[in-house]
Amino acid sequence: xxxxxxxxxxDKAFQIFGIFCTLIGLVVLAVFLIxxxxxxxSRIDWDFLTSLPSRRASSAGIYTAWxxxxxxxxxxxxxxxxxxxxxxxxxEEYSRKTKLANFLEINIANLAGVPSIIYGLLGLEIFxxxxxxxxxLLAGALTLSLLILPIIxxxxxxxxxxxxxxxxDGSYALGASKWQTIWNQVLPASFGGILTGxxxxxxxxxxxxxxLIVIGALAYVPFAPTTPLDEFTVxxxxxxxxxxxxxxxxxxxxxxxxxxxxxxxxxxxxxxxYLRLRQQKKVKW
Amino acid sequence: MPQIDIExxxxxxxxxxxxxxxxxxxxxxxxAMLTNDVELAGKVIKLGKKVNRYDVKIDxxxxxxxxxxxxxxxxxxxxxxxxxxxxxxxxxxxxxEGICRIVEKLHEPIxxxxxxxxxxxxxxxVALSMFVASRQVLITYDPVAxxxxxxxxxxxxxxxxxxxxxxxxxxxxxxxxxxxGLHLYNIIKKLERVGDQVTNIAEEIIFYRDAKVLRHxxxxxxKKDQ
Amino acid sequence: MSKKVYKLEAKNLNAYYGNFHALKGIDIAMExxxxxxxxxxxxxxxxxxxxxxNRMNDFIEGFRTEGDILLDGRDIxxxxxxxDELRKEVGMVFQKPNPFPKSIFENVVYGLRLxxxxxxxxxxxxxxxxxxxxxxxxxxxDNLNKSALALSGGQQQRLCIARALxxxxxxxxxxxxxxxxxxxxxxxxxxxxxxxxxxxxxxxVTHNMQQAGRVSDYTAFFYMGxxxxxxxxxxxxxxxxxxxxxxxxxxxxx
Numbered sequence: 063x064x065x066x067x068x069x070x071x072x073d074k075a076f077q078i079f080g081i082f083c084t085l086i087g088l089v090v091l092a093v094f095l096i097x098x099x100x101x102x103x104s105r106i107d108w109d110f111l112t113s114l115p116s117r118r119a120s121s122a123g124i125y126t127a128w129x130x131x132x133x134x135x136x137x138x139x140x141x142x143x144x145x146x147x148x149x150x151x152x153x154e155e156y157s158r159k160t161k162l163a164n165f166l167e168i169n170i171a172n173l174a175g176v177p178s179i180i181y182g183l184l185g186l187e188i189f190x191x192x193x194x195x196x197x198x199l200l201a202g203a204l205t206l207s208l209l210i211l212p213i214i215x216x217x218x219x220x221x222x223x224x225x226x227x228x229x230x231d232g233s234y235a236l237g238a239s240k241w242q243t244i245w246n247q248v249l250p251a252s253f254g255g256i257l258t259g260x261x262x263x264x265x266x267x268x269x270x271x272x273x274l275i276v277i278g279a280l281a282y283v284p285f286a287p288t289t290p291l292d293e294f295t296v297x298x299x300x301x302x303x304x305x306x307x308x309x310x311x312x313x314x315x316x317x318x319x320x321x322x323x324x325x326x327x328x329x330x331x332x333x334x335x336y337l338r339l340r341q342q343k344k345v346k347w
Numbered sequence: 348m349p350q351i352d353i354e355x356x357x358x359x360x361x362x363x364x365x366x367x368x369x370x371x372x373x374x375x376x377x378x379a380m381l382t383n384d385v386e387l388a389g390k391v392i393k394l395g396k397k398v399n400r401y402d403v404k405i406d407x408x409x410x411x412x413x414x415x416x417x418x419x420x421x422x423x424x425x426x427x428x429x430x431x432x433x434x435x436x437x438x439x440x441x442x443x444e445g446i447c448r449i450v451e452k453l454h455e456p457i458x459x460x461x462x463x464x465x466x467x468x469x470x471x472x473v474a475l476s477m478f479v480a481s482r483q484v485l486i487t488y489d490p491v492a493x494x495x496x497x498x499x500x501x502x503x504x505x506x507x508x509x510x511x512x513x514x515x516x517x518x519x520x521x522x523x524x525x526x527x528g529l530h531l532y533n534i535i536k537k538l539e540r541v542g543d544q545v546t547n548i549a550e551e552i553i554f555y556r557d558a559k560v561l562r563h564x565x566x567x568x569x570k571k572d573q
Numbered sequence: 574m575s576k577k578v579y580k581l582e583a584k585n586l587n588a589y590y591g592n593f594h595a596l597k598g599i600d601i602a603m604e605x606x607x608x609x610x611x612x613x614x615x616x617x618x619x620x621x622x623x624x625x626x627n628r629m630n631d632f633i634e635g636f637r638t639e640g641d642i643l644l645d646g647r648d649i650x651x652x653x654x655x656x657d658e659l660r661k662e663v664g665m666v667f668q669k670p671n672p673f674p675k676s677i678f679e680n681v682v683y684g685l686r687l688x689x690x691x692x693x694x695x696x697x698x699x700x701x702x703x704x705x706x707x708x709x710x711x712x713x714x715d716n717l718n719k720s721a722l723a724l725s726g727g728q729q730q731r732l733c734i735a736r737a738l739x740x741x742x743x744x745x746x747x748x749x750x751x752x753x754x755x756x757x758x759x760x761x762x763x764x765x766x767x768x769x770x771x772x773x774x775x776x777x778v779t780h781n782m783q784q785a786g787r788v789s790d791y792t793a794f795f796y797m798g799x800x801x802x803x804x805x806x807x808x809x810x811x812x813x814x815x816x817x818x819x820x821x822x823x824x825x826x827x
Contacts, residue, residue, distance in 0.1 A: 158634075159634065226671075228667060228669055228671035229671055229673060229674075231629065231665075231667060231671065232667065232671040232672075232673065232733070232736075233673070233683070234629065234632070234660070235627060235629065235660055235664065235665040235667075235737070236660065236661075236664075236683055236684035236687060236736065236737070236740060237657040237658070237660040237661045237684060237687055237688070237740060238657070238687050239657055242687055246673075246683070246686075246687075247673060250674075251674060349760065349764055350763065350764065350767050350787060350788070351787070410811050411807045411810075411811060414786060414807070414810035414811045415786035415787060415806060415807065415810055416783075416786060416787060417783050417786070
């Protein structure tokens with residue numbers, strides 16, 4: 063066997079290994095999804111979506127849970143968007159390249175990797191106790207905002223960086239100030255990318271249970287929240303709650319709730335992909 | 348209009364201005380000769396300085412044009428032809444000046460009889476008409492008219508070749524007129540040169556317009572400058 | 574006797590990028606309503622010098638200047654000068670056409686909008702005038718709302734010129750404005766420069782010596798951060814006084 067034969071076999075072997083790895087991930091995921099679908103799809107009906115939680119599995123619904131999730135989604139977006147974009151614009155456009163700026167940059171990247179439960183503890187101390195917000199929607203949304211802020215900052219900075227120098231130069235050369243250039247050129251041009259980043263970050267926040275449990279979101283809320291200061295629950299907590307019950311029927315409920323949660327996540331991701339594609343098509347520098 | 352055309356037009360204009368002066372010199376030298384008008388002759392000689400200034404100026408303009416516009420194709424041929432036409436014009440001007448210097452040495456007009464016998468006036472008229480025609484051809488190009496000019500030159504050559512005998516016999520019969528005869532022969536020789544120079548100009552115009560080189564093609568005898 | 578005031582002047586100008594000495598003691602005076610071309614090999618400082626006239630180098634970290642740059646006799650690096658005001662007076666066109674991802678109309682009136690001008694009639698009139706001035710009006714007058722990015726490269730560059738003219742500057746800086754364009758578009762831009770010089774003082778950086786010859790009245794040759802020679806273009810191209818200039822323009826460098 064010559065050297066090149068060996069290389070060819072190695073090549074082949076690695077290819078098969080790669081396919082195997084890919085398949086394992088996909089197959090496990092598919093099995094999981096199919097299993098959930100079989101368990102839960104029959105449970106999903108109008109009543110399931112509009113009923114309040116109940117001790118009896120057959121009459122329990124996820125109305126309060128998805129209403130809470132929606133509230134959290136919107137509040138988190140409203141809080142995290144200006145903060146994240148503002149911070150990113152500052153870091154990218156205004157801050158001088160000092161040692162402090164470098165230090166900040168590295169730490170923002172690190173923050174994105176901090177476990178979510180830590181953010182929950184932070185939220186518990188600051189928002190729930192110090193600011194006396196209790197286990198409210200607002201406290202939850204603030205906590206999740208902290209969680210996704212690093213992601214938003216990093217993706218926003220990448221989008222801003224992608225706006226070519228020439229466009230900024232063109233704007234400055236016409237007498238624009240820095241802010242005018244950012245507002246009229248940089249942000250519109252990078253908006254698609256920023257939005258994509260935010261939506262992806264939100265789709266992560268939607269699936270979080272741990273930090274919200276830590277700040278005291280409830281498993282049982284008899285009414286859907288109506289103001290940001292109301293107590294709340296979210297889908298992941300509801301699912302967690304149901305799966306920890308011994309009755310078989312609650313597990314079916316959990317499967318149904320998981321399908322709804324997955325739909326919301328897929329929808330968000332779908333919007334993000336669509337926006338990214340549109341952005342790529344629209345602007346060619 | 349592209350800048351290169353503007354510059355070429357300027358060049359052409361300058362050349363035509365020079366052309367007018369030289370034409371005036373040439374026709375005035377005929378006038379001065381026939382009437383022995385020394386004053387007019389002096390004027391023609393004086394104009395020579397102006398023609399020289401044009402010569403230098405046009406040369407300089409061409410140099411700038413080459414340096415700044417890097418002409419190719421028809422533009423290149425046009426500037427090359429302008430350069431050579433310019434040189435020929437200047438020499439035609441010199442020739443007219445030379446005739447006028449002879450006029451200054453003559454004490455009386457050349458007699459009608461002698462002029463007719465040596466076909467001097469005919470030469471003058473042909474040379475002048477060739478000169479005027481070539482100017483027209485430069486402005487509005489006509490290949491037939493351009494080649495017509497080349498043919499006319501042959502007539503001048505013919506007259507010139509025969510003139511030595513005519514003048515020799517005149518001098519034999521009139522020993523007192525030897526000086527006049529020599530001057531006359533000189534003028535005829537100069538006019539023949541004018542014909543050659545106009546021919547060169549016409550050839551340059553054909554080169555510029557049609558990119559055809561006619562020089563040295565015909566088997567005509569070119570006389571060296573004296 | 575009062576000294577003549579030139580449109581643009583540099584007096585013993587030194588510029589540095591950090592420790593790198595980019596421009597070395599430059600003295601130059603440029604006439605009003607004339608085209609001055611900056612030529613020289615890459616990295617000779619000609620673009621850097623051009624960008625000092627509207628202070629585009631201010632963004633570059635570590636960039637600093639010593640000496641004076643005068644516009645109509647005023648020092649533009651004076652603390653009292655506001656950079657945005659300066660840039661309204663000194664327009665700039667870049668190497669690569671850089672239209673904004675907006676409509677043609679919005680591109681042209683961008684500078685006016687920055688100044689807070691909202692009057693529709695004023696914007697419309699300025700847009701038309703500027704586009705006409707930039708010889709683009711007839712090509713785009715029916716499509717003013719079309720995206721500027723849909724134009725061809727040459728049209729985009731003329732749009733950028735129109736955009737610069739819209740805020741009525743008196744000086745136009747051009748940084749290799751035709752280097753990214755095909756020969757036809759280049760010829761159009763050059764013709765445009767000839768027309769614009771009746772009203773504007775134009776400084777153009779070019780790598781193309783023929784272009785410098787064709788469009789400029791004066792040429793300045795830069796080499797290694799120094800201004801080697803500055804004279805009438807005709808003179809510089811027919812009989813340069815410095816051997817370095819001669820070697821450069823005849824292509825015999827190094």
